[in-house]
Amino acid sequence: MNPQNHRTIDIIQSRNSRFMRSYFLSHYSKKARWSVKIVVVDLFEPYRNLIHELFPKAIIVADHFHVVVQAYRALQSVRLKVMKEYGANTHEYRALKHFWKLLMAKEGQLDYLHYYSRRNFEHARLSNQEVVERLLNFSSELRTAYEYYQDLITAISHHSQALLDQLIKRNNLPNAIRRVKRTL
Known part of the structure; x- marks a missing residue:
């Protein structure tokens, strides 16, 4: 082409x-x-x-599509690692398993206006954005991977060289995310 x-x-x-x-x-x-x-x-x-x-x-x-796919897989890998660390019979494991799609969604597209009863959080009425925040509180490694993934898709969708440069310079990343960083 x-x-x-x-x-x-x-x-x-x-x-x-x-x-x-x-x-x-x-x-x-x-x-x-x-x-x-x-x-x-x-x-x-x-x-x-x-x-x-x-x-x-x-x-x-x-190709930017393949970089995003690699970052998506890396975030999933970190999520699964955190789930295993908590163990299958824990609240954290079940929440990370049930709400995985919210972690993969673009942050700006998360609903913060509508509240739903969430059985994984003792039926608390939470928006999707609040659910993601609670999931990220389970692990600093998950939060770091999530923020990197979100920044990457933002940089690519806005054609932001400055944000990509920041991502390249970022340190203290989970192993799965370091592999994505090397492709940038």
Whole structure:
């Protein structure tokens, strides 16, 4: 795809490395391949190896969709870790299991106007936003992962280089989130 006008240049028939190598070698000269400056791809490992081989001067940039997916999975991983730490027969485990979708939602889209009786919180009347806050109080590691995920999706949706730069500089992150940070 042409990044300037978003027009499709070609659709390659296979993800197979051998096929792709053959395709690029037969369709583009060495000079053309060496003049490529940026290649945007998903995080599929064989792609990166192939790009280094065929486009040696290109910078590899991860597709933002795949970075968000990786962050989503990392937040889920931290949530599951916290659940296991509490144990299956605890209030915290059940709450984290039941309300997982609220943790994955965009923070700005959480309902804070409507209150519902929440059996996981002794039938307290809570908004979705208040439920998320209570879930985050279970673990500082979960809170850190959640805030990083929320900042990442905000940075990408607002095309904020400044916020992305802050995310890159952030330290003291859970292991799962550190892997996401390395893709930025």
